[in-house]
Amino acid sequence: MRTKMLLKIQNENLLPKGSGGDKPYLDHKVFLHFFLTRERANVPKYIFRHLIKNLRDIQTIKKNFVPYGRLISEIFHQGGILDALKKVNYFTNAQLGTVTGRIINGATLVTMKLIRKEDHKELSTDLKESSVISNLMDDFPPICKQDPLEVRVMFIKEYFEMTGHIIKISDIPDEMYGGALPISKNRKSLQRKMTEAEYLDDTHEFAAKVAKNSAPQTNPTSSNMLILQQEAQEADDSEVLTKKSRSKKQVDPENVIEINSGTSSSYISSDSSELDDSTLSLIQKINKTP
Amino acid sequence: MSLEEWELNVQVENPVDLLSLAHHGCDLRGIYQAQDLTDYFGMLNGPTYLTLVRHFWVRAQIYDLKASQLEMDEKVLIDPSLEGKTREEMGLEPFRREEIRSSIMGIPVVIHLSRHNCWGNQKSFRRKICIRSEQQEKPMDTHC
Numbered sequence: 075m076r077t078k079m080l081l082k083i084q085n086e087n088l089l090p091k092g093s094g095g096d097k098p099y100l101d102h103k104v105f106l107h108f109f110l111t112r113e114r115a116n117v118p119k120y121i122f123r124h125l126i127k128n129l130r131d132i133q134t135i136k137k138n139f140v141p142y143g144r145l146i147s148e149i150f151h152q153g154g155i156l157d158a159l160k161k162v163n164y165f166t167n168a169q170l171g172t173v174t175g176r177i178i179n180g181a182t183l184v185t186m187k188l189i190r191k192e193d194h195k196e197l198s199t200d201l202k203e204s205s206v207i208s209n210l211m212d213d214f215p216p217i218c219k220q221d222p223l224e225v226r227v228m229f230i231k232e233y234f235e236m237t238g239h240i241i242k243i244s245d246i247p248d249e250m251y252g253g254a255l256p257i258s259k260n261r262k263s264l265q266r267k268m269t270e271a272e273y274l275d276d277t278h279e280f281a282a283k284v285a286k287n288s289a290p291q292t293n294p295t296s297s298n299m300l301i302l303q304q305e306a307q308e309a310d311d312s313e314v315l316t317k318k319s320r321s322k323k324q325v326d327p328e329n330v331i332e333i334n335s336g337t338s339s340s341y342i343s344s345d346s347s348e349l350d351d352s353t354l355s356l357i358q359k360i361n362k363t364p
Numbered sequence: 365m366s367l368e369e370w371e372l373n374v375q376v377e378n379p380v381d382l383l384s385l386a387h388h389g390c391d392l393r394g395i396y397q398a399q400d401l402t403d404y405f406g407m408l409n410g411p412t413y414l415t416l417v418r419h420f421w422v423r424a425q426i427y428d429l430k431a432s433q434l435e436m437d438e439k440v441l442i443d444p445s446l447e448g449k450t451r452e453e454m455g456l457e458p459f460r461r462e463e464i465r466s467s468i469m470g471i472p473v474v475i476h477l478s479r480h481n482c483w484g485n486q487k488s489f490r491r492k493i494c495i496r497s498e499q500q501e502k503p504m505d506t507h508c
Contacts, residue, residue, distance in 0.1 A: 075389070075390055076390055076391075076392065076395075079385065079390050079392065080392065080395070083380055083392070086375075086377060086378045087377045087378065087380065087405075087408065090375045090377070108399075109395050109396075109398075109399065110395070112394075112395065112398040114398070114399065115399060117399055117401060117404075118477060119477060122462075122475075122476075122477050125464065125475070126426055126428075126462065126464065129421075129424055129426055129464060130426065132421070133426075138371045138372050138373055139372075139373055139375065140372050140373065140374045140375060140417060140418070140421045141375050142375070142377065143374040143375055143376040143377065143412040143414065143417050144376055144377040144407075144408055144410065144412045145377065145407075146416075146417050146420060146421075147410070147411065147412045147413045147416065147417060148407055148410065149473075149475060150413065150416055150420075150468065150473075153473065155416075155468055155469075155471055155473065156413075158469075158471060159469070172411045172412065172413055172414070173376055173411070173412050173414060174376070174379075174409070174410070174411060174412065175376040175377050175378040175379055175408065175412070176378050177378065177379050177380070177381055177409075178378050178379070178380045178381065178385070179380075179381035179384035179385060180381075180384045180385065180387060180388040183385070183388050183390060188390070189388055189389065193388065194388065195387070195388075197383070197384055197387055
């Protein structure tokens, strides 16, 4: 089992193979030998040699496979290229085509049929996808314009109480930076060649995907804000309902359920007249500040 | 036939959760610790910039012994009196190591292996992948 897993990790991380069968090459066998006997191997040298071999392949036999995507990205980051791009402040994650890899863990052992499904157990310490959404962004408010108005107002209010700084509404980004990162495609979908039009349209698709992703599952901090917001809403629910009945408007039962469950506050946010006086005055203040 | 930038398939490394694997009876931590690779696996869980990697890869060139020889031959073709002279006498930089040379948005990027002493006073040297951009040298902390 260990050897199979070692070979899988090798095929994907240390000496990536583009295509072909699972039969290991000589380099892979040498690596396995070194690893299992715990003899020290010069891994960086092998990685560099593999990089050069792949680059030669691309120039001679037109192989369209680029290994070590993450390693090269890390080199850019540490070499200061991302910092240079950050200074320009023009590129977003969508334009850079940011993705993360799939995580190899206990579930992979199940799919490789090395352990039974019943034996698999999720742990609290399981590795999650990197919380570092992008090295491009240092600090940004964990809210976006797709969040309901009340959430934004509450966040600004709390932030002001905590730190004394005011976040201007114009500073709030249109969409969450990165959001949930798209996972890199699997091997089967990689076989399909990308066309020029797709490549050029890629950024738009990414933006759309990010928008979709970030709308339901926003950043952890903003989801906390949502929870806070829900609590506040639940407390005010009865008042809102009585106000509604007084004004003799038809109360849609679905909306009421939505408010109670707190999944969406579109009902409240669309109707700003229901906002508290204090929040309204705060909005006016913020809008007035230059 | 030539390859275009959008035809490149970038392989993204998969982060490995060694703890979860160990819990399910597949403990590889010792093996990778012996090779000093734990930091490398820690690095894998992060964003990959596909556009930048493709941009880098289509412009990449290998600078090896053969390329340096070609460079010298070109100099000789321009000025035949230089034949038989050393690289320094031709006004070229001495050939030190194999490099991958490319550029990103006009910034030159060179990836090469570098000897890096990370054992203090011990004699053993290790190699690292290094990057040089804008005349700076920075070792990568994938290991050590």
